[in-house]
Amino acid sequence: MSELLHILLHINDYLDLWIQNYGGWLYLILFAIIFVETGLVLMPFLPGDSLLFAAGALCARIAHESDPAISILPMIFLLSIAAILGDHSNYLIGRMAGSRILGIQWKGKKIVQPKYVDQTEQFFSKYGTKAIVLARFVPIVRTFTPFVAGIGKMDYMKKFMPYDIFGGILWISSMSTAGYILGSNEWVKKHFEAVVIGIVVLSISPMIFAYLKHRLQKSKG
Helix, strand or coil, X not given: CHHHHHHHHCHHHHHHHHHHHHHHHHHHHHHHHHHHHHHCCCCCCCCHHHHHHHHHHHHHHHCCCCCCCCCHHHHHHHHHHHHHHHHHHHHHHHHHHHHHHHHCEECCEECCCHHHHHHHHHHHHHHHHHHHHHHHHCCCXXXXXXXXXXXXXXXXXXXXXXXXXXXXXXXXXXXXXXXXXXXXXXXXXXXXXXXXXXXXXXXXXXXHHHHHHHHHHHHHC
């Protein structure tokens, strides 16, 4: 967990290092991270929101170069595909093997935490199919949403696919564009770590409010 926090707080430095070492191959690295976060139910803690913001900021910083290694529009296009493919893979995994995966244990603990599945089911019960779009902006829940949709055998063509494509494009484009626009701001540059923390806090705030509401209802009960 400490390593994850370190990556989150220094995501800007990691991207600078990667683009220096790998150049245009950074597209593939970003594609893989987004695909794994959305496509593998075992990897819900990857830094999706902060990564997209930082990647957008990086594009803004190198846009003046004669031949920048990565650019904002191709990145949005490729990462949108990664987000959509990841969710669809996760849906199919949930539909075909979800029940068996939920029962798998490692060293006496379930590899898929039931509490995350419960939180996602509550998210679905509150927002219905709109949860597929809204969950894109909520860490952990966005990883479990397609998996739970698959377990519940949500209609793939009429419900899951259109909402998921729209949500994937909206998530990637909005977070990347925000980084591109704000990343060149001097205040944001100087306080990038604080901005990343703010993004993380805003992202998990729905989960915090839901937890507090649940605790309050439980105490009243």
